[in-house]
Amino acid sequence: MMTFFNKYIIAGLIVLMYMLTLESVSCQSNIKVETSPSVTRLMARYVENAKAKDMVKVWRIQILSSSDRREMESTLATFRAVYPDMMSDWKHVSPNYQVRAGYFESKNKLMPLLLEIKKSFPAATPVYDNVSKKALLGY
Numbered sequence: 559m560m561t562f563f564n565k566y567i568i569a570g571l572i573v574l575m576y577m578l579t580l581e582s583v584s585c586q587s588n589i590k591v592e593t594s595p596s597v598t599r600l601m602a603r604y605v606e607n608a609k610a611k612d613m614v615k616v617w618r619i620q621i622l623s624s625s626d627r628r629e630m631e632s633t634l635a636t637f638r639a640v641y642p643d644m645m646s647d648w649k650h651v652s653p654n655y656q657v658r659a660g661y662f663e664s665k666n667k668l669m670p671l672l673l674e675i676k677k678s679f680p681a682a683t684p685v686y687d688n689v690s691k692k693a694l695l696g697y
Contacts, residue, residue, distance in 0.1 A: 615688055646659035
């Protein structure tokens with residue numbers, strides 16, 4: 559059972575925490591960052607360059623690389639049946655057809671999935687690839 563004194567201590571702590579929260583929120587709204595004109599120009603140039611580039615580098619899982627188009631089509635269909643939610647596609651890099659899946663920002667993020675995929679597709683390997691921004695968005 560709580561004593562009268564304990565109730566006041568708890569109530570006081572709650573009021574103190576509430577006041578500190580209000581103070582930190584009010585301080586956050588008053589933050590203003592000032593930069594030199596050269597930094598502002600540099601950031602604007604960086605944003606424009608990023609918008610102009612259509613390709614980005616990402617890690618992908620290469621499921622197959624084969625010179626046989628039928629094998630590529632069969633492997634792609636099987637992969638899509640097993641992993642329907644993962645984006646996958648193929649490309650022709652003469653003389654081979656390559657089946658690739660997923661888009662990962664780092665090799666570490668693809669490794670758990672790669673280990674799972676290797677159970678069904680032992681030839682799966684990580685590759686660093688140039689991909690269009692539209693492909694990343696699913697267009």
